[in-house]
Amino acid sequence: MTAFSLHRTSPASPAEVWDVLTDFAGHERWIPLTTMRVDPGEPRVGWGWAGVSGIGPLGFADAMVLTRWEPPTAEGEGAAGGRFAMLKVGRLLDGWADVxxxxxxxxxxxxxxxxxxxxxxxPLRRVSQPAVDRAARAMFASALDAMLEEAARRTAGTAA
Incomplete structure (x- = not known):
């Protein structure tokens, strides 16, 4: 397993960016050939979701559960950022994310x-990991860029 980090900035506020990044049901807009299934209620530690990717019967579920949930505090003086982390718990994909x-x-x-x-x-990891690393980095970079564009559009729309 090789962790990678993506670093981006956005003109949108941390709260607006947080809202887009944590709209887990909406992630299907940015991940090709994927539909999302989310637990009922609001995200919290222990809450889960799955991205179901594929075409027809050829697909798999990338199931995840939140292990950390710290929304950002109010804007202005003393504002603090937010953080969430998740663990992959599905049958095909293993790993974690920290955002x-x-x-x-x-x-x-x-x-x-x-x-x-x-x-x-x-046993699949040694032979598959280089390809998984390249594909995951490219897919997450594209999805993150699109999410941040959405947050910036929302911010521009409220400023107008």
Whole structure:
């Protein structure tokens, strides 16, 4: 397993970025060939969701559960960033993610998304990991960029 980190900034506020990143049902808008299933209620530690990816009968569920849930505090003086972490608990994918949203110097938000993803069962990892690492980094970078564009559009829409 090889963890990778993506670092991005956005002109949107940390709260707006947080709202987009934690709209887990909405992640299907940014991950190709995927539909999302989410637990009822609001996200919290122990809450879960799954991205079901594939075409027809050829697919798999990437099941996850939240292990940390710390939304950002109010904007302005004393504002603090937010953080969530999750563990992959599905049959095919193993790993974790840790996502931080902080106020950026000069305004907006800074995001660090760290992900470690590999295939189960363990014997597949050695041969599959280089390809999994490349594909995961590219997919998450594209999805994160699109999510931050959405947060910026929302911010621009409220400023108008």
């Amino acid at each position: 931080r949203v902080e106020p950026a110097p000069g305004g907006g938000a800074a995001v660090t998304w760290t992900e470690d993803i590999s295939l189960r069962p363990r």
